[in-house]
Amino acid sequence: MASKAMAVADKSMAQNQGKRTGSRGKQKLVSLVVPVFNEQQAIEPFLARIDDVFAPLAKTYTYEIVFVNDGSRDATEFAIRSRMLENPRLCLVNLSRNFGKEAALCAGIDHAKGDACIPMDVDLQDPPELIPEMLKHWEKGAKVVNARRSGRAEDTWLKRITAQGFYRIFNRLSEHAIPQDVGDFRLLDRQVVDVVRELGERVRFNKALFSWVGFETAEVTFERPKREHGTSAWSYWRLWNFALDGIFSSTTAPLRIWTYTGAILALMSFLYATTILLRTLIIGVDVPGYASTIILILLFGGLNLFAIGILGEYIGRIYSEVRERPLYVLRSVHSGKEKS
Ligand code: UDP
Numbered sequence: 001m002a003s004k005a006m007a008v009a010d011k012s013m014a015q016n017q018g019k020r021t022g023s024r025g026k027q028k029l030v031s032l033v034v035p036v037f038n039e040q041q042a043i044e045p046f047l048a049r050i051d052d053v054f055a056p057l058a059k060t061y062t063y064e065i066v067f068v069n070d071g072s073r074d075a076t077e078f079a080i081r082s083r084m085l086e087n088p089r090l091c092l093v094n095l096s097r098n099f100g101k102e103a104a105l106c107a108g109i110d111h112a113k114g115d116a117c118i119p120m121d122v123d124l125q126d127p128p129e130l131i132p133e134m135l136k137h138w139e140k141g142a143k144v145v146n147a148r149r150s151g152r153a154e155d156t157w158l159k160r161i162t163a164q165g166f167y168r169i170f171n172r173l174s175e176h177a178i179p180q181d182v183g184d185f186r187l188l189d190r191q192v193v194d195v196v197r198e199l200g201e202r203v204r205f206n207k208a209l210f211s212w213v214g215f216e217t218a219e220v221t222f223e224r225p226k227r228e229h230g231t232s233a234w235s236y237w238r239l240w241n242f243a244l245d246g247i248f249s250s251t252t253a254p255l256r257i258w259t260y261t262g263a264i265l266a267l268m269s270f271l272y273a274t275t276i277l278l279r280t281l282i283i284g285v286d287v288p289g290y291a292s293t294i295i296l297i298l299l300f301g302g303l304n305l306f307a308i309g310i311l312g313e314y315i316g317r318i319y320s321e322v323r324e325r326p327l328y329v330l331r332s333v334h335s336g337k338e339k340s
């Protein structure tokens, strides 16, 4: 595992030393990773807005857009491919069916070649005008630039309450907190992207992975506008399952709870059983068989829970092992002989 972590860091450092940027002279490549699912109407306005944003930056930055068609059943693919004929900056990754946004995002990140990578929604709810500000923070040295929604005024009250509840529960349980109201829209340096790509887990909760990686992080804020075209593909049921995925893949706390619950219950049962036993010995038998039956039930109930808790401890460890996350992530290594 340690060697894997080293490999991750080595690779990204080599890339950082100008290997990627060298081929394009001074221009840096920014990859926009855009998962799309039944978004035929949104492609055109999205491309227009991106063009407007990057036109004044053309001296320093060039961009590519990696669309990931997540099994769309409408003319999304056609809309993208027809624009590809005249726009060499576009790249299309077609998935064989709908795999969900998280998987689509991973596919896009795998195909992005940029020095920085920005996952964003196609519906313009992640305003492209924020990108120049993100790039400024990146130039100043930030490896991750989060875009935080300044409020949730345009959400329904139910969405607001559930979202707040989720962040509270998640951050209390998980070992690594995630910033509230920061979605997938963020800038990731190539070094970070390479680490994220090496993480071994299959159930992906990208938001948590992006935070787990660490590195210097900056933040910009924005007002999230309403969707321009189409409707959201996220129902409450889907969001609920997404929240469960997030919590269970980021913490083994729900398994651990049973060790303590079981131990406390077993202890309480033992104390209660002792009192019943003493009472029966001193006062005598009230109902024949009551003392022995209740003592057995309490004892075995407590022992069962405790045993489940112990199993949970091992399952939690197996889970951590199979994810094969690197033990550590290097930011850089320096030796005394280096000239500064
Ligand atoms: N999306 C996707 N696969 C899905 C659902 C959504 O690729 O199964 C894409 C969608 O096309 C959009 C982005 O993910 O570009 C965000 O989706 P949506 O706007 O529905 O989510 P919301 O903004 O409501 O969170």
Ligand code: MG
Pocket: 121, 123, 125, 227, 232
């Ligand atoms: Mg949206």
